[in-house]
Amino acid sequence: MLNPMDMTGKLIIVTGASDGIGRAAALHLAMLGAKTVLISRDVNKLKLISEALGKNPHKIYPYDLTDLEGIEDLIRTISEENGKIDGMVHCAGVSPMMPLKSTKYDLFHNTMLINFYAFAELVRCAGKAANCNDGASFLAVSSVSSVKGNKAQSAYAASKAAVSGVIKPMAKELSSRGIRVNSVLFGIIKTGMYEKFLEQGGDMSLWNGQYLGLGSPEDAANVISFLLSDASKLITGTDLIADGGYLS
Amino acid sequence: METSDKIRLLEEMLELKNGTLNESTALKSIPGWDSMAALSLIALCDEKFHKKLSGDKILSFITVKDITDFMG
Numbered sequence: 133m134l135n136p137m138d139m140t141g142k143l144i145i146v147t148g149a150s151d152g153i154g155r156a157a158a159l160h161l162a163m164l165g166a167k168t169v170l171i172s173r174d175v176n177k178l179k180l181i182s183e184a185l186g187k188n189p190h191k192i193y194p195y196d197l198t199d200l201e202g203i204e205d206l207i208r209t210i211s212e213e214n215g216k217i218d219g220m221v222h223c224a225g226v227s228p229m230m231p232l233k234s235t236k237y238d239l240f241h242n243t244m245l246i247n248f249y250a251f252a253e254l255v256r257c258a259g260k261a262a263n264c265n266d267g268a269s270f271l272a273v274s275s276v277s278s279v280k281g282n283k284a285q286s287a288y289a290a291s292k293a294a295v296s297g298v299i300k301p302m303a304k305e306l307s308s309r310g311i312r313v314n315s316v317l318f319g320i321i322k323t324g325m326y327e328k329f330l331e332q333g334g335d336m337s338l339w340n341g342q343y344l345g346l347g348s349p350e351d352a353a354n355v356i357s358f359l360l361s362d363a364s365k366l367i368t369g370t371d372l373i374a375d376g377g378y379l380s
Numbered sequence: 381m382e383t384s385d386k387i388r389l390l391e392e393m394l395e396l397k398n399g400t401l402n403e404s405t406a407l408k409s410i411p412g413w414d415s416m417a418a419l420s421l422i423a424l425c426d427e428k429f430h431k432k433l434s435g436d437k438i439l440s441f442i443t444v445k446d447i448t449d450f451m452g
């Protein structure tokens with residue numbers, strides 16, 4: 133049977149693979165036949181997930197992506213050890229909640245480090261001809277907060293909006309090799325990040341507009357797989373909205 | 381840290397005049413005591429007292445003393 137999202141034999145990097153959306157994406161991509169490369173800081177969690185992925189040769193590369201200087205070597209090592217990369221999804225991220233009056237430049241900086249700079253550096257390095265195949269797909273997991281930030285989200289919203297800005301020039305520069313660069317704007321997805329939001333007394337009434345209901349990590353993984361697969365071959369330089377209706 | 385210093389920190393956080401709060405002040409009576417203030421308090425307890433404060437714990441606070449006691 134035709135499966136337009138078939139990923140057989142494709143080498144896909146998943147950052148933030150130890151938890152939440154990244155974990156679900158890794159499992160989904162593996163089920164579609166991809167060989168996944170899992171990155172996050174927690175080696176024990178990565179090992180457990182790699183075991184859960186089953187028979188394909190999945191690899192783990194424990195790494196703190198806020199160490200931007202080392203990303204070039206990390207990507208080179210991954211492609212030397214596993215072959216050229218066919219796709220990457222950047223799920224690693226943080227979502228600090230801080231009222232404006234306490235949001236100093238260091239919070240902006242720390243949030244940008246993982247949510248934006250790491251993504252930009254990953255695409256810069258992975259996009260080199262030596263490291264990736266033509267037709268590769270790069271994807272940032274972003275948020276509706278990039279266009280409709282709520283209270284206490286200044287740093288988070290700014291970091292996600294920066295992603296929306298950078299994907300367009302990136303997509304154009306890499307298009308000559310058929311490489312695509314996109315982002316996906318999720319509404320609320322029920323992960324540890326969402327639990328933390330509730331723990332901090334986050335106001336769920338703001339999310340009533342997500343009228344299809346809250347998303348599951350598996351819902352998110354479906355969208356990610358679509359954007360990494362050839363089924364989305366015509367989509368580039370775009371923020372795809374997957375928000376249960378929130379922005380409509 | 382002295383209780384008076386902790387109260388001063390709270391006043392600064394809530395942008396209130398020095399001397400507005402005392403240990404028996406009911407949190408509900410403080411203008412500006414809302415979900416944003418709760419987030420600021422989480423950050424304050426983390427930064428100055430290295431204490432993790434949850435939303436549930438904040439809901440259990442009734443007076444300023446409950447906060448200064450938590451700060452330790």
Ligand SMILES: NC(=O)c1ccc[n+]([C@@H]2O[C@H](COP(=O)([O-])OP(=O)(O)OC[C@H]3O[C@@H](n4cnc5c(N)ncnc54)[C@H](OP(=O)(O)O)[C@@H]3O)[C@@H](O)[C@H]2O)c1
Pocket residue numbers: 147148149150151152153154171172173174175177195196197198222223224225226227246247273274275276317318319320321322323324325326
């Ligand atoms: N959940 C939502 O409602 C929602 C909505 C819209 C967008 N998003 C976005 O989706 C992405 C994933 O969110 P999530 O809900 O899945 O969060 P999560 O459950 O908290 O997972 C975050 C992941 O990022 C990794 N990570 C964090 N800092 C890292 C670092 N310095 N280096 C390497 N890995 C790091 C964590 O792994 P380690 O701790 O092992 O490093 C973990 O795997 C984020 O960018 C978030 O902004 C989430």
